[in-house]
Amino acid sequence: QVQLVESGGGLVQAGGSLRLSCAASGNIVSIxxxxxxxxxxxxxxxxVATITRGGSQNYADSVKxxxxxxxxxxxNTVYLQMNNLKPxxxxxxxxxxxxxxxxxxxxxxxDSWGQGTQxxxxx
Numbered sequence: 001q002v003q004l005v006e007s008g009g010g011l012v013q014a015g016g017s018l019r020l021s022c023a024a025s026g027n028i029v030s031i032x033x034x035x036x037x038x039x040x041x042x043x044x045x046x047x048v049a050t051i052t053r054g055g056s057q058n059y060a061d062s063v064k065x066x067x068x069x070x071x072x073x074x075x076n077t078v079y080l081q082m083n084n085l086k087p088x089x090x091x092x093x094x095x096x097x098x099x100x101x102x103x104x105x106x107x108x109x110x111d112s113w114g115q116g117t118q119x120x121x122x123x
Contacts, residue, residue, distance in 0.1 A: 001103070002026040002112040004095045008080075009117030016121075017083045022095030022114055024076040029107045031099035034071055034078040038091035038119075045094070049080060062088070085121045092116040 008020040024031060035050035049069040050058045057069050068081040078095060095114035100107040 001101045002028060002097065002099075002110050004097060004112050004114035006093070006095050006114040006117040009093060009119045011120045011122065012085055014086055014121055014123050016085050017081070018085065018119060020080040020082065020093055020095075020117060020119075022078045022097075024078075024097050024112070026110075027102045028076060029100040029102055031073070031076060031097050033099075034069075034095070034097045036069065036078070036080045037094045037096060038089075039094070039116075040091040043091075048093070051078065082119070085119075087121045087123050089119060090121050091119060093119050 003025050004022050006020060006022045008018055010018060012018055032053050033050055036048040037045050038048050039045040048060055048063055049067055051069045051071050059067060066084045071078045094116045098111045101110045
């Protein structure tokens with residue numbers, strides 16, 4: 001129903017920066033919350049940051065002050081600016097979006113995930 005395409009991952013040295021992008025497409029009526037999650041090898045997927053349609057932000061304690069989440073509602077896109085990266089930030093980062101899509105003659109909830117993008121921080 002809704003496809004999320006992520007970009008911006010890569011390899012960076014500790015202290016460097018990356019900017020992740022995630023664009024949503026499909027028969028979207030509206031997007032409510034958008035967010036970023038990450039999963040390191042052998043660990044459970046964890047929330048990194050979320051942002052509401054109105055721009056309210058929430059961050060995991062481990063990234064607060066270093067990462068900034070933002071969104072462009074006109075483009076159905078969410079961003080994650082990652083500064084002062086640490087080796088502990090190494091993980092696959094997944095985009096998430098929820099909201100409403102048009103289905104049949106009504107609107108319906110959706111909750112979609114991106115394919116994930118690798119972020120590797122070397123020391």
